[in-house]
Amino acid sequence: MQEGLTHVRNILNQRRHQKSASGREVMITVDNLKRLCIDHYFVEEIQSAMDVACMDLLHSDDLLDATLSFRLMREAGHDVSADDVLRKFTGDAGEFKLALSKDIRGLLSLHDMSHLSIGGEALLHKAKRFSSKHLASAIRHLEPGLARYVRQSLDHPYHLSLMQYKARHHLSYMQTLPNRDTAAMEELAAAEFQLNKLMHRKEMQEVTRWWVDLGLAQEIPEVRDQVLKWYMWSMTAIQGASFSRHRVEIAKIISLFVVVDDILDVIATTEELSLFTEAVKMWNTTVANSLPSCMRACYMALYTVTNEIADMVEKEHGLNPLNHLRKAWAVLFDGFMLERKWLLAIDQVPTAEEYLRNGVITSGVPLAFAHYFVLLGNNQSNEALSDDIHYVISCAAKIIRLWNDIVSAEDEPHKGLDGSYRDLYLMENPRCSLGDVEAHMRGLIACEWEELNRECFCRRTFSSSFTQACLNLARMTGVMYSYDKEHRLLILEEYTRMLLL
Structure with missing residues (x-):
């Protein structure tokens, strides 16, 4: 157990300090730790990583980067505006751009983000409808592992579900990904x-x-x-x-x-x-x-x-x-x-x-x-x-x-x-x-x-x-x-x- 903790801590620290590592890589690592319910071992490292990467990604034009950083920051208690993050992804009529419907990972992150409403956030309600609709439509075209993960995410949204229950499904999903470098996290x-x-x-x-x-x-x-x-x-x-x-x-x-x-x-x-x-x-x-x-x-x-x-x-x-x-x-x-x-x-x-x-x-x-x-x-x-x-x-x-x-x-x-x-x-x-x-x-x-x-x-x-x-x-x-x-x-x-x- 101790060896696993040291290994994962080293991975997180390397990604924080590696110039070649993108902010997205850092945030996905933090997200994986939270989804696997082992983030409590790395509180200081996670806080340091978020201080470096989150603000840069919050205003990104990439749907996954912006929505993931918003969710992690709101969960950590930061005062962030959903409208400021999401407005760039909507058209003149205030609806989400149809081109986003092809970005499955971005839609999944948007769907996760949409359940963190604190009231009076109309764009989050639109985000929930938009992401739910297009993820459900996409399931039949996805490879089986991803399709199961999307179906599970729709039936049991991340924020509304028990973390331990979601952790087992997330671990199974991670183990199906090609070229993954998350074995240490999975073992821990x-x-x-x-x-x-x-x-x-x-x-x-x-x-x-x-x-x-x-x-x-x-x-x-x-x-x-x-x-x-x-x-x-x-x-x-x-x-x-x-x-x-x-x-x-x-x-x-x-x-x-x-x-x-x-x-x-x-x-x-x-x-x-x-x-x-x-x-x-x-x-x-x-x-x-x-x-x-x-x-x-x-x-x-x-x-x-x-x-x-x-x-x-x-x-x-x-x-x-x-x-x-x-x-x-x-x-x-x-x-x-x-x-x-x-x-x-x-x-x-x-x-x-x-x-x-x-x-x-x-x-x-x-x-x-x-x-x-x-x-x-x-x-x-x-x-x-x-x-x-x-x-x-x-x-x-x-x-x-x-x-x-x-x-x-x-x-x-x-x-x-x-x-x-x-x-x-x-x-x-x-x-x-x-x-x-x-x-x-x-x-x-x-x-x-x-x-x-x-x-x-x-x-x-x-x-x-x-x-x-x-x-x-x-x-x-x-x-x-x-x-x-x-x-x-x-x-x-x-x-x-x-x-x-």
Whole structure:
């Protein structure tokens, strides 16, 4: 591993300093490191390389050079204008020049760039339509390896997809290229991949042992017993060997959230839900004794795990976040109570916007990220995490909630009681068809992506680890809700086999 790191570092340094090496070669090397998920080993070298090459290429008349440098610079947080970069590739009418449709590598880069919109960038929307149309048309004329890569890029755009998933496809594509000089990078990526697989297997075993010992799946047959799936959320959102403990603890929180959700959906009466909510707010095991046995077992599990996380944070960072974590659970239960109120009140139907606002809470995303926030050692009194859920969290939550409603969560063994944005929007807009509503919902998802991009690339309110986890959670949505005609999650199955099994 160390030999591979040295070899790749030497290649990158040589290309930075070689007079014969073009800026494009340097940027493609940086891009390959990022796509193979090994860029974290070369942070300083990459920054130095970008300082030298990116600005020169940004104003290039070559489509690949200009769009690649723009994407790398925006991902790194630089203030770059999409219009300034793209205007030279459009004609008098503001449309992209047809001659660009023959430049497949340029179109692929344009397509990647088009998903980095931070709002109000009309040319990026045109770029997405133009590149998607001409890449799809070109597939049947391309050699098989490139055709597969283009199809994969269209189905799973780079920025919207999980980097680990894309890395395997990019590695396979690189290995088909003639006259390649990337063998050292490929070997390092393969070694990194195996190390991560071993680490994730160990984590999964730990989470599975905890889940089996907990016994909730046996005690409460109505709850979903899908601990591998819940760990996948944690595994993909939180990246890096140094965050192994964080992944395990967040997987526990996600599992308990699902148990709570299932109990309240299919078992609990309104009175029992009220008692459960009161017990959570009081945070006292004595109060929990009055709960039905299934709720009491669930309460004791969430009480124990949350207290353990608070103790862990206090030992590592000197601050005890228990009150902050208790509040996160209380807010979740209040959200469930509001859903039950809407369900039972014949004359009180929420608006679609009210439903979505509460759906952010009941998605469980704010709960999980409240725990992750303190595990990172952040002060829970941070003003950015006030009583209102910060938009970097709510964006990911809305994307998950809206996608869940679009596909109707057909992987779940029961029908939930929490309504549907689609149905409520149809009630407010009776002239709309189902297709119109879905288009509207996809538009909302696109807007949330732009807001999430703005936080990731421009504002940077939180640490990169926290923001990246929010981004990865949104990316995971496309894996969790990509059903085929038989309602199977083939991408999730492939992803699980690829990265874990």
